[in-house]
Amino acid sequence: MxxxxxxxxxxxxxxxxxxxxxxxxxxxxxxxxxxxxxxxxxxxxxxxxxxxxxxxMRHQDPAHTIVSPYQKTARPCPPYCVQPMQIAPGVETLGELELITYLQEAAAAPSEVLVIDSRTSEWVQRGTIPGSVNIPYTRLDPAYANPQQIAEILQLEFGAVAIDGLWDFANVKTLVFFCNGAWCGQSPTNIKALLGLGYPAHKLKWYRGGLQAWEQLGLTTVAPVDSGP
Structure with a gap:
């Protein structure tokens, strides 16, 4: 919990x-x-x-074990297939210590970093990483969201600027995405969608281990803070 x-x-x-x-x-x-x-x-x-x-911090109880459902190892593939270590050229893959550094940077005011939990509500309600915001992957996936909805997130939350029908990403935030783990496709879907729109690869980061690796290390989880509907 x-x-x-x-x-x-x-x-x-x-x-x-x-x-x-x-x-x-x-x-x-x-x-x-x-x-x-x-x-x-x-x-x-x-x-x-x-x-x-x-x-x-890490859990201090030596008897603490991984909570459900992250102790589970067998999930049908597809859709729960193992993701590669590098999700796309130029996109940095992070471990826990690098993610914690970005969480600290995201806490600055003003901050040029946003740490994003890409999971849908039923997953996020189980707990998320402190300092992150929840933007469900469906809000950035063209298969679920219309162009206007995606454009609003790009401008209002990421700092992109629309100029004559084109996107100016010169001053956008660095986005750090995570979801459930190496078997989860939600954050990779968002990263690939943003790359397709022209978002700079060097400003996209991916915590591949996700909540499964986070739980394995006994790191703190909290109730979610929603970014929007």
Whole structure:
């Protein structure tokens, strides 16, 4: 189950922390004493999610296991086929540490980075990555959305400019896409659609591992923040 969006200390109190991580004299947890860190020098990061602040960290309970449905390994292909490591020329494939860096960049004000959960509602409600926004892949897929709907997202959310029927992508945001995992085609569908419109490949990033890899590492998930209908 995704963690609720809570203020940082309240969020920590909801986690199973090791006894030595607590500082009884201060009445607070010593975050630097966490036993399960992201890296040896990075125990956690704090990112905004909607109007709240969330501590992005790894689960501290040694008995914690991967939650459903991400423990499942057999899914019919098609449609759930293994994606290549490079989804398209010029589009960078990210791991978890690179994604966390982009989440921190997305938290800046103003930010030129947008981290996008491409999944549809029934998946997103199970939990998403803090600091991301949900833009279901159907809103950018010409098979589901009409050109006007796609154009609105390009202009209002990504920073593209329409000039005489053409797109100017000179000042668009860097978009970081993810979905359910290496077997998920939702974020790859969006990336390919944007490339087809002329969006610069170097401004498109892909977290291939998605929620399945995120859950495998016990990283924080939260309830979604919707970008739009």
């Amino acid at each position: 995704p963690l609720p969006i809570l203020p940082p200390i309240a969020l920590l109190l909801s986690l199973a922390l090791p006894a030595q991580a607590a500082d009884p004299s201060a009445g607070l947890f010593d975050l630097d004493a966490l036993e399960v860190k992201i890296t040896p020098t990075l125990p956690y990061v704090e990112v905004p999610h909607g109007e709240q602040s969330v501590l992005l």
